[in-house]
Amino acid sequence: MCASPYYRMQIMMCAGTGCIASGSLDVKSALERELVKRNLQNEVQIVMTGCNGFCAMGPLVVIYPDGIFYNQVKPEHAPVIVEEHILKGRVVEKLLFKDETVKGRVPLMKDIGFFGLQRLIVLRNRGLIDAENIDEYIARDGYGALAKAVTEMTPEQVIEEVKKSGLRGRGGGGFPTGLKWEECRRYDNFPKYTICNGDEGDPGAFMDRSVMEGDPHSVLEGMAISGYAIGAEQGYIYVRAEYPLAIQRLQKAIEDARSYGLLGKNILDKGFNFDIAIAPGAGAFVCGESTALMYSIEGKRGMPRIKPPRSAEAGLWNQPTNLNNVETFANLNPIILNGADWFASIGTENSKGTKVFALTGAVVNVGLVEVPMGTSLKTLIFDIGGGIPKKRKFKAAQIGGPSGGCIPLGMEDVQIDYESLQGVGAMMGSGGVVVMDEATCMVDTARFFTNFSVDESCGKCTPCREGLKVMFDKLTDIVEGRGQEGDVEFLIELGHHINNTSHCGLGKSAANPVLSTIRYFRNEYDAHIRDKHCPALVCPDLIDFVVLEDKCKMCGMCFKNCPSDAIVWEKKKVAWIDHSKCTKCRTCIMNCKFGAIR
Amino acid sequence: MQERDAILKRKVQDSAEAIPPEKLLLLEPIIEKYQGSSSYLIPALKEAQEMFGYLPMEVQRKLSMGLNIPAPHIYGVVTFYSYFTITKRGRHTIRLCLGTACYVKGSKQILEIINKEVGINVGETSKDGRFTLEAVRCLGACGLAPVMMIGEDTHGNITPSATLNILEGYQ
Numbered sequence: 001m002c003a004s005p006y007y008r009m010q011i012m013m014c015a016g017t018g019c020i021a022s023g024s025l026d027v028k029s030a031l032e033r034e035l036v037k038r039n040l041q042n043e044v045q046i047v048m049t050g051c052n053g054f055c056a057m058g059p060l061v062v063i064y065p066d067g068i069f070y071n072q073v074k075p076e077h078a079p080v081i082v083e084e085h086i087l088k089g090r091v092v093e094k095l096l097f098k099d100e101t102v103k104g105r106v107p108l109m110k111d112i113g114f115f116g117l118q119r120l121i122v123l124r125n126r127g128l129i130d131a132e133n134i135d136e137y138i139a140r141d142g143y144g145a146l147a148k149a150v151t152e153m154t155p156e157q158v159i160e161e162v163k164k165s166g167l168r169g170r171g172g173g174g175f176p177t178g179l180k181w182e183e184c185r186r187y188d189n190f191p192k193y194t195i196c197n198g199d200e201g202d203p204g205a206f207m208d209r210s211v212m213e214g215d216p217h218s219v220l221e222g223m224a225i226s227g228y229a230i231g232a233e234q235g236y237i238y239v240r241a242e243y244p245l246a247i248q249r250l251q252k253a254i255e256d257a258r259s260y261g262l263l264g265k266n267i268l269d270k271g272f273n274f275d276i277a278i279a280p281g282a283g284a285f286v287c288g289e290s291t292a293l294m295y296s297i298e299g300k301r302g303m304p305r306i307k308p309p310r311s312a313e314a315g316l317w318n319q320p321t322n323l324n325n326v327e328t329f330a331n332l333n334p335i336i337l338n339g340a341d342w343f344a345s346i347g348t349e350n351s352k353g354t355k356v357f358a359l360t361g362a363v364v365n366v367g368l369v370e371v372p373m374g375t376s377l378k379t380l381i382f383d384i385g386g387g388i389p390k391k392r393k394f395k396a397a398q399i400g401g402p403s404g405g406c407i408p409l410g411m412e413d414v415q416i417d418y419e420s421l422q423g424v425g426a427m428m429g430s431g432g433v434v435v436m437d438e439a440t441c442m443v444d445t446a447r448f449f450t451n452f453s454v455d456e457s458c459g460k461c462t463p464c465r466e467g468l469k470v471m472f473d474k475l476t477d478i479v480e481g482r483g484q485e486g487d488v489e490f491l492i493e494l495g496h497h498i499n500n501t502s503h504c505g506l507g508k509s510a511a512n513p514v515l516s517t518i519r520y521f522r523n524e525y526d527a528h529i530r531d532k533h534c535p536a537l538v539c540p541d542l543i544d545f546v547v548l549e550d551k552c553k554m555c556g557m558c559f560k561n562c563p564s565d566a567i568v569w570e571k572k573k574v575a576w577i578d579h580s581k582c583t584k585c586r587t588c589i590m591n592c593k594f595g596a597i598r
Numbered sequence: 599m600q601e602r603d604a605i606l607k608r609k610v611q612d613s614a615e616a617i618p619p620e621k622l623l624l625l626e627p628i629i630e631k632y633q634g635s636s637s638y639l640i641p642a643l644k645e646a647q648e649m650f651g652y653l654p655m656e657v658q659r660k661l662s663m664g665l666n667i668p669a670p671h672i673y674g675v676v677t678f679y680s681y682f683t684i685t686k687r688g689r690h691t692i693r694l695c696l697g698t699a700c701y702v703k704g705s706k707q708i709l710e711i712i713n714k715e716v717g718i719n720v721g722e723t724s725k726d727g728r729f730t731l732e733a734v735r736c737l738g739a740c741g742l743a744p745v746m747m748i749g750e751d752t753h754g755n756i757t758p759s760a761t762l763n764i765l766e767g768y769q
Contacts, residue, residue, distance in 0.1 A: 018741050021754035055741030203697045203736035241681045242693075242737060244750040282640055282679030299639035300671075301678040317637070360740040367741055452735060458678075 007045040009086060012127055014060040016051025016213055017245055023075070024059035030078035035086075044086055050131040050214015053123065053368030054114060057097065062109060062127060069109040070095040100364060100386065114365040117384050119346070121354045122207075122330045123370050125215045131249055134256040137217040143262050145336035146221050149228055150270045153336075158229040159185060162332070164340035166352035171197055171288070171325030172400065172429040173505070174351075174418040180322060184230040184312040187320040192232040195316065195323045196223055197293060198239040198246065201285040202401030203452065205432035207356040208326035210368050212239065212246035215330065216253035220276060222329025224263065225336060227274040230322050235276040238293050241283050250278055285456035289504045290315075290323045292458065303458045304504035325430075327356055347373035351417035355431055359385050362392065362437040371416070378412040381435055392437040396520070400429025402449040402456075403509030405516030406442065425516045427509065441538035442521040443528050447475040449513035457506065464507030467498040471514060479539040483529035488518060537598060540584035544598060545577050551596035558588035558597065617650065622660050624649060629664030636667050639675060643682060651687045688723045688730040690768045693747040697736035705744035709733070711758040716765065728769070 013019075013028050028046060035041045052060050057071035061081070068091055070081070077095060084090045096105035097112050109115050120126065129136035137143070149158050163178025184192065196219055200208040212219060223235045239247050254276050257263040265273050279297045287293050287302040294316045296302035315321025331353060335343045344352050351373040357380065360366050364386030371380060377397060381387070388394050396406040399416075405426035407414060414420055418428050436445065450472045459465045471494055477483055495511030495518075502508050518525060527535050534542040547558075552574045559569035566581035567588060577588070577597075589597050628645050632638035646661060647653050653676055662669040676682045692712065696705055709720070712731060716724050723730045739745045742754025746761075753764050 017752055018739055018754065021739060021742055021745070021752040055739065058742075200738065201736075204740055206738035206740065209738045242734070242747075280641075280644070282644070282681035284679050296640070297637070299637045299675070301674050358740070455735075 007043060009044045010064045011044060011046045012049050012062040012064065013046055014050075014052045014058060014127065015048035015131070016055065016058075016210060017243075018051060018055030019058035019060055020245075022058040022072075024073075026075045027059050027061070027073050027078065030075035031082065034078045034082040038082060038087065040082070040086065047130050048132070049127045049129060050125070051210040051368065052127040053210060054365065055368075056366040060127075061095075066091075067109055068107050069097060069112065071097050113386060114367065114369070114384055117379065118370050119354050119372050120370050121334050121343075121346075122211060122218075122327050122356050123215075123368070124334065125218065126210075129215070131214050131216060132252055134217060134253065134260060137215070141337060142217050142333065143221055143257075145333040146224050146228075146262065147268055149225050149336055150268055150272050155185065155229045155231065158225065158336070161340045162229070162335060165335045165343040166340075166347075166350075167328065167331055167335060167343065168351065168418065169325060170327035170331070170355065170431070172403070172427065174428060177324060177328055180312060180324070181226060181229050183310070184320050184322045187313055189320055190231070191234060192230055192320045193316045193322070194223055194226045194230060194232045194235045195293070195297070195321060196235065196237040196329055197288065197290070197323055197325050198237055198243070199281050199288045199293060200240060200243075200326075200430060201288050201456075202403075202430050202432045204360045204434045205358045205401060205430045207358050207368055207431055209243050209246055211326050211330050211356075212237075212243065213249055216246075216250045217257065218330040218333055219250070219326055220253055220257055220263065222324075222332035223276060224267070224274050225332050226322055226324065226329070228272055230320070232322065233273045233275070235274065236279045236297055236316070237276060238279045238281055238287070238297060240281045247278060247280055254278070284458070285452075286458045286504070286506055289506060292504070293323070294321065301458075303460045304506075306503065327431075348415065348417045350419055355416065355428070357416075357431045357433050359433050359435065361398075361434040362388050362440070363435040364389050373417045374415045376413050376415055377407060380416065380433065381412065385435065388435065388437050390437075392439060394435070395438050395440055396436045396442065398426075398434040398436065398445070398513070399432070400427040400509075400512075401432045402452045403427065403505065403512055404429045404432075405512045406436075406445075406520055408520040425512070425519055427512070439536055439538070441479075441534055441536040442517040442524050443475065443479055443534075444536075444538050446514045446517045447472065447479060450475060450510070453506065453510040457510070461501070461503045461507055463498045464502040464510060467494055468510055470494060471498070471511065475514070478525065478528050479534070480541045481528075481532050483525075483532075485529065487529055488522065488525050492518060537586070537589050540586060543584070543586070543589070545579065545582055545584065545588075546598065547575050547577060548596045548598060549574050551594050553594050553596070555593070557591045557593065561587050561591045563587060617654055617656050621650075622656060625657065625660050625664065629661065633665060636665070639665065639667060639672065640679075643672070643676065647682060652683045652685055654684060654686075686723060688728050690728065690748050691730045691732060692765075693732045693734045693737065694720075695735070695737045695739075695743070695745045695747075696733045697740070697743075700740070700744040703743040705746075707758050708744055708746065708756055708761050711761050712765075715762060729765070 059073050061070040061073045080092055084092050091107055096107050099106050106112050125140050159181045167177045168174045198208050263275055284302050287296045289304045290311050292302040292304045311321045347353050354370050354372050356370045369384050396408045398406050407426055421428055454468045454472050457464045495515045498511045499508055527533050537543050556569050558575055559567045564581050564583050566578045567575050569575035628642055632642040658672045662672050718724045718731045720731055720733045737745050745754045
């Protein structure tokens, strides 16, 4: 803990993008005002920390030394917190986390299922340090691993240690990091480069953003260690243009590290030179691919090229280049400090360590979670995620963003590691987990992801550029009621062609959402095509919009919410829908608690 | 979904307004700073866009001459990355998320209210030059859906009525 001896209490205020958007800066100034009013500003410190991962419940406040966790704190709560908690030592009940499963308030962070079941390695400093203060990072063993590497270890030993730890790339590919470094070290062509891939483009994934904003030094330290291991003196961090806060905090972190002599010339007096620059992206999903990313840094169109030569041999400006993901770099400090054996003891046979997942969609606790590899999907969704809201049923989980696949009900016991996920037709990807309940149409979902891939295809390979377009049009036909017998077989064939004949990772996996939904939800495709009916009541053209008399409880919710006055209803009478006025907006379906409209 | 796709695919007319030659001289410091290496093209374009708000052909041609990079190459880069724009923009860019999580939680209603009150559709700039509206797919803040960004500020859990209050703060 970064407890300073002069303060008797610390208020840890979450300052991740999520909480800032929910107003945490206003809460901070309100708390400051209250403290000054009661002359407590020298006793109580307010620390702005990085993202806690529980963004949906923000703004979050944790008060130490007790570790009491408050959520959804508003500026008007500041007087209560200062008066009750800080002066009188009484916990403010109404701001505590409400646990739906035990129907009570939970005061301590570790007792909340969402936090308690996580194992933090990458996010080890979350909510504990001020992201913009290098001293606090150092107090949490920061830069200790870099010091150990450059003073006690040879580059070969560092590589050996990383190889032994079994760390694999966290960007999705899962290539062993140690092997990548070893290959890059082999080439005697200088200068070499090491690049951090912070171009996190998958919809529904935000773990890299959280690490870059909440613990930027852990990324810098990891990069410096990799630079030492492969013999590079220059590093680049490629960050999405959509993450301004991350760019700003990384910039500050780089300057601080330079002024402490932890970056720059002759680091720690050991003759090791290493510096880092930020290369902001300009908004292209395909730039997450390694060769495209390097072209982008070079100032060209980010289009992937044929490999070999691999980037370890000829990457940025045709020099040997190592590229790792943000999360991979953040793992290095604990690996070097605690040893490879410690890291290898966590996880499964072939997938070591932990993985951060962004849990979103139809789940109670939306947020970032870090769990050991091999945790079952069930634990992730039901124990940590708190299950599905509104008493709906779990239908499927989409893992790996637009390149991943769906894992349906009945297979939620699957272990989360690289091989097991591939076995069921999904992939680890960057770690986005979108949970879907029974009100999600799988055909529509497949169409959404295909649309994304159509837009983001760089246009180099025909199967990806044109094939996806055809696939998207076919899916549109199906959801709009023009589906024909044989469409599914066509989609499967086309999907395999796209996956087999595209060049880069985007094209090779772009058909996965379609193929995996066909694999597990063939019946939904058939219902769309043969019965012209959408079972999940999502596709407006395939819904009849009729009220089922036996199910209608005559509550009038549909009538009250209809924006176009298309529903005719009187008290104690079954509603009916006037099709001449209905705009098929589905508001009535979403508001009907009894499922009486179809 | 269909409506959203139509919104996302709308084409926008190029601005006919030309930039006067004396204004192009403002590019000189950028050219001087980044001369000599083609790898600085993206930062140079970013700075130019911050200066003019957009990258019309005149600006691209000027940079091409100054940096000694073929104009088609510059045009290729400008059209490849979604950050760059060839049409004129408002003082504030509204980036409304229409990604999965936000769309389900009603970002379409937000779009409609902006449409009605500000009078602009996706890709358009308001007549007074105050706002440009953009639709994006994911801002990485899914826990706060629906989300929009104005300039560099992120606003989460927005409702149609709150949207207007938020917009008031950007003049």
